[in-house]
Structures are given as C-alpha cells and as structure tokens.
Amino acid sequence: GNHRLPRVVAIDAIRGGGPAMTELAILRxxxxxxxxxxxxxxVATGHWGCGAFGNHHDLMFLKQWLAASDAGARKLQYHDFDRKQSHSIVALVRKLGGMSV
Known part of the structure; x- marks a missing residue:
C-alpha cells in the first residue's frame, strides 16, 4: 500500500547557555x-537538547517548529512528558500559529 515506515533520527545538541545563543549556533x-x-x-519530537545539555525549552521548540515547517512536514507532534516546561510553548503556538516561515 501507500503506508510509509516510521524513521527514527537522533540529533546531537549544543550545550545550552551563552554558546548556544549565538546566531551561528541557532542556525546550526x-x-x-x-x-x-x-x-x-x-515529525514527532520533544525537548531536544533540554536535559543534560541544558538548553531553553522554548528556543529548542521554535528551532524544531521552524525546521519541520521548512522541511514540509504537515504535522509536528511535540511530546512533553513531564508537562512542567511547556506552558509557555502553548502560548507561543497560539500567538504564532497562523504565521508562515
């Protein structure tokens, strides 16, 4: 049929803080x-780089949203397993949801 198998991709992250906030690091x-x-x-994803690497949840979410949109994904499933860090992400989606890249 027309069913596509899922693809699992692992992506490394830059350690959070000052070096991760440069334009070069964000574009990377x-x-x-x-x-x-x-x-x-x-795309199904979550808090990429926000555990041991200590990146900011909102910034990493926005990076992934931009990337998924630019890649042509029709749906982004963002999994927040502890639900403690995503209250601001919901507000971002409401505010930016109608915009385009």
Missing part, C-alpha cells in the same frame, strides 16, 4: 533539524 541547530526532518509528513 535549525539546519541540522531541517535535514533530519526532510521528507517527513509528520
């Missing part, structure tokens, strides 16, 4: 995620 992460998401109709 967006481009890396864009390549990983290429060709996917749907």
């Amino acid at each position: 992460d967006v481009n890396k995620a864009r390549i990983a998401f290429d060709g996917a109709a749907e």
